[in-house]
Amino acid sequence: MDDFLKNLASLNDDNALLDFCRRKVLHGTPFVFNGNEDAYYSFRKRIADEFEINFHEIFIIGSGKLGFSPHKNKIFDYDSDIDVAIRSLA
Template sequence: MQEFNQALAASTTEESILDFCRRRSLHGTPFVFNGNEDAYYNFRKRIADKFNINFHEIFITGSGKLGFSPRKNKLFDYDSDIDVAIISSALYDKIMASIHGYQMELRENRRTVSSRELDQYHRFLEYGAIGWMRPDLLPTSFRIREIKDDWFGFFDSISHGNSEVGNYKVTAGAFKSYAHLENYTLSGLRSIRSRIQLETQQ
């Protein structure tokens, strides 16, 4: 983690931080599958087959990829989740379309939700606006049967020792394109770099 942070802090140009992002955060076999690339392939294929997309459009991000969370300054452990990023504009659009009815009911004041649910829903829409669909941010009352069964049911079924990834909870989001995933990851790295540089100056 220290070496990662030092290399990130030294990536002072847009070209260098983009290269760092691709090489360290997106490319390669994730930490959780270190030394077991066959299992990584099978895990990706399992998800790809479920959603009818290509296996290479499945990524593991966060501490499961790196072995630590530079944002939380925490090593990967058994309390960590496996964060899956799925690159699929079709799946992204399908999830958005599935909540269309709820959005119309809100717009027409035919649905009452709590302020907490509304705040959570706005977070969901905020992520959607940057190309990342996160069904985990949908308030429970918004989770129609299609999302409950096809999304949460599936990822629950491959969590906690029920798939190649081992005894971890698997969570996932759908990115509209690879560019959206890359841009989101870059944004996070820039924020971490700024924090490291500030801490170094103090």
């Protein structure tokens, strides 16, 4: 968490901030599904089917993605929720 916050604080332009957010917040398998990509796919597909959208439009964000909450300064645990964001033009 400390490295994440230090790297975030060191960014000095909008393009670097956008790249950092894409890489750390949107891209890759979320912490909550670490080592279980099939379950992550199934999770997204189930939501996509329910809302009739493409599964690529579904993201896990927050502590479920990162493994910690930079806002609350707290590590993800069994009491943490999983924040899902849907980005769809539909």
